[in-house]
Amino acid sequence: MNPTPPRVGFIGLFVSALSTFLFAGSTLILEPLVYARALDSKLGTAHAGPLPGTRITGIAIGHGLVEPALTPIAFESDSVVAIVSALEALELYPTHRAVLAGGATGAFAHRLRNSGNVAVTARLELANLAGDGYDLADLAMLRDLDRDGAVSAGDAPLVSGATVALAVGDSADLVITFAVPLNAPDRTTAWLRVLASAVGSNVAAQVTDSVSLEAAAAITLMAEKSASPEFASFGDAIEYQVRVANRSDSALASVRIEDQLPAGFSYEVASARRDGVGLADPAGVTGRTLAFTLGALGAQSSTTLRYRARLGPAVPLGDAVNEAVAISGTARSNVARARVRVTGGVFAEEAVVFGTVYLDSDRDGRRSADERGVPGVRLYADQGSWVITDADGRYSLTQLAPRTHALKLDPLSLPSSARPRATRHRDRGAGGLAFVDLQRGDLQRADFALEADLPADSVLRPRREHVAGRDPLGAAVRRMFNGEPLLEALGDPRARPSTGVLDAEGPLPLYQSGAIAPAHPNAAAITRVPVTRTPRGEGEIATEIESYSVTSRAVDEVVASGGIPATTTEPPNTGSRLTMPLEDLVLQSNRELVFLGLRDGDTLSTDRATVVVKGVESIGFELSVNGDSIPRSRVGRRVHSMANGVEAWEYYGVALAPGVNELVVMQHGSGGARPASARVRVIAPDHVARLELRTPRSAPAD
Structure with a gap:
């Protein structure tokens, strides 16, 4: 300078x-x-x-x-x-302000002038000030002999405490050099002081410079993991794929993946590939924790890692979850997960029983090619599980322990004119009961014969027409996304489970005979479906009540027909309920901001709810209940899909107030874009006020 x-x-x-x-x-x-x-x-x-x-x-x-x-x-x-008279005076100027990134170096130029009327010897001191955000490193002071305001070869170094003699009106130029530490916190400021004091007097001058640390460029790493095949047993090989994307504008010099294998899985040597090119085996190849070094990754680019792992003999049955995280410096990606269902295969201890419930028209105890199966019949196993036959009368019971099991037909689920027929010597002369001796990994068949006094077509036609084209899973998915209720008739009341639904406002008309229950708060969303009553003597499906579908609930399942019992009982509504795994749902969704598994007017069974939201990835969500923000510490799971740019968060244990609650989720767009929002109102229960038991107006005879 x-x-x-x-x-x-x-x-x-x-x-x-x-x-x-x-x-x-x-x-x-x-x-x-x-x-x-x-x-x-x-x-x-x-x-x-x-x-x-x-x-x-x-x-x-x-x-x-x-x-x-x-x-x-x-x-x-x-x-x-x-x-x-004589007077000593010093001036030091100017003051500097700078904004730099971590690891940068800088220099400040100052001028010290003797503004008094006598010669002065000034002592110079250079130091970081205490109490600021961080300290500058490599502080140095030089006398700028060529007065160019920069560090030159001929500049003389000055240590803190050095002195400079100045005649009247004379000046000395100084250059201060420094470095910003790499680990300095973002958006903090360091303060630097240069002090000049006259030797032998209390005259002094000083400047205080500052260096603020600019916010580091956000490094956004995204990871997505998949496994193939999704079902495996001992000795099988699984191919894992990990896709890593750098969503920032900065190139990454080095990226690594930390991968945690499930228990009993082992890495297959020399199987790693990056974008189809062989990659060195990871660190920890003999254990469960693998560390793959991928190398550089450009800005706004992605790369794919593939490798194989093999299932050992000690792998536990059930879901085996693999987790992977991409890391570059201090930046970490989301936790990407892939699930493999481990089955026993030929070495499984569990056994399977399958068979058909059929109408034995010739009453010979053996199923002929022209004897058709009976749909909608319930079978119970002695350990408590049950199953309902499909449109062809077929059934299967899995994961049975290797021992003798008893299977029994539910007589209330049989056609009105049909009765079981004894076909085995162990039936004790009564049909509808079968004893099956199972070994480890066994697969056995057990058929059940029915006989009827009416023609087979009269017995089976109503049931076949009812189940024709029936797709319960597809209907549940359509109802989730389109709000279309599944309207089916309820069957014989004695075949229904003795359970009901309680909510904060009153009984829901799911299993009630006769008139509709007292008005529900969502009465406008309750659809009443009349069902034609037919005498049992004609062999048709008899019905005793009318069915109702509460379309405001997220996953209503009023699935039954005359003599065809519901396959499941609806669980308590504790928040978002999904029809498929969240990972699959995200892959099939668009980027619209919505609540998943919750709809306006839903009545929950608890004051602590699970809430799932989905929208545009990498932006994050802000959830509030009744105006109170829900902290991100409540997020138990985050699922990303780079394929379609969708992200979902699952909040656990969200507290609700008794009565109506308004849930609002927001996403703030980039570049000043208008934020997106979605809202839903749900009803949470208070303490139980009373328990009311309602009986049907008429009870059918046994």
Whole structure:
């Protein structure tokens, strides 16, 4: 830095009219920076006036008018002599402010000037100030001999505490160099002080510079994992795929993947590939924790890692979940998961029983090619599980322990004119009961014969028409996304489970005979479906009540027909309920911001709910209940799909107030885009006020 020498724009000598009160020849001692100053017209800083001992003589001249003619007159005072005293003064300027990134270096230029009227020796000190965000590193001070404001080869280093001699009006240029630590916290500021103090006096000057750390460019890593095949047994090989995307504008010098294999899985040596090119085996190849080094990853680009793992003999049955995280420096991706269902295969301990419930038209105890199966019949196993036959009368029971099991037909689920027929010597002469001896991994068949007094077509036609084209899973999915209720008739009341649904407002009309229950708060969304009653004597499906579908509930399942019992009982509604795994749902969804598994007017069975939201990935969500923000610590799971840019968050244990609650989720767009929002109102219960038991108006005879 080589500032322009100051231009003296004005030298003013101010001598007080005190001379009129002093005797002639009196002497006044003046301080030069008070009574005589030179003003720097560019920098506005003061510099020395006359040297010590300088004598200044002043005379005051007065003007007036003499009456009555008002004649102008002038008169002089006695002369006053002022002697300038010695004064030390230092100036240090300018002050600097800088904004740098971590790891950057910088330099500040300063000028130290002797603005007094005597020579001064100044001691220089350089230090970080305490109490700021961080300390600058590698502090150094140099005397800028060529006055170019930068570090040059000829500049003289100055240690803290060094002295500089300055004559009257002289100056010294200084350069301060420093470095910003790499680990300095974002958006913090370091303060630096340069102090110059006159040796032997208390005269000093200082500047305080600052260096603020700019926010580091956000590094956004996304990871997505899949496994193939999804079902495996001991000895099988699984191919895992991990896709990593760098969603930032900065290239990454090094990316690695930390991968946690499920228990009993082992990495297959030399199977790793990055984008189809062989990759070195990961660290930890003999254990469950693998560390793959991928190398550089460009800005706004992605890469795919593939490798194989093999199932060992000690792999536990059930879901085996693999987890992977992409890491670059301090940036970490989401936790990507892939699930493999481990089955026993030929080595499984569980056994399977399958068979058909058929109408034995010729009553020979054996199923002929033309004897058709009976749909909608319930079978119970002795351990409590049950199953309903499909449209062809077929069934299967899995995961049975290797021992003797008893299977029994539910007589209430049989056609009205049909009865079971004994076909085995272990049936004890009564049909509808079968004993099956199962070994480990066994697969056995057990058929059940029915006989009827009516023609087969009369017995089976109503049931076949009812189940024709029936797709319960597809219907549940359509209802979830389109709000279409599944309207089916309820069957024989005695075949229904003795359970009901309680909510905060009153009973839901799911299993009630006769008139509709007292008005529900969502009465407008309750659809009443009349069902034709048919006498049992004609062999048709008999019905005893009317069915209702509460379309406001997220996953209503009023699935039954006359004599065809519901396959399941609806579980308590504790929040978002999904028809498929969240990972699959995200892959099939668009980027619209919505609640999953919750719809407006839903009545929950608890005041602590699970809430699932989905929208655009990488933006995040803000969830509030009744205006109170829900912290992100409540997020138990996050699922991303880079294929379609969708992300879902699952909040656990969201507290609800008794009665109506308004849930609002928001996503703030980038670049000033208008934020998106979605809202839903749900009803949460209070303490149980009363328990009411309702009985049907009429009970059918056994």
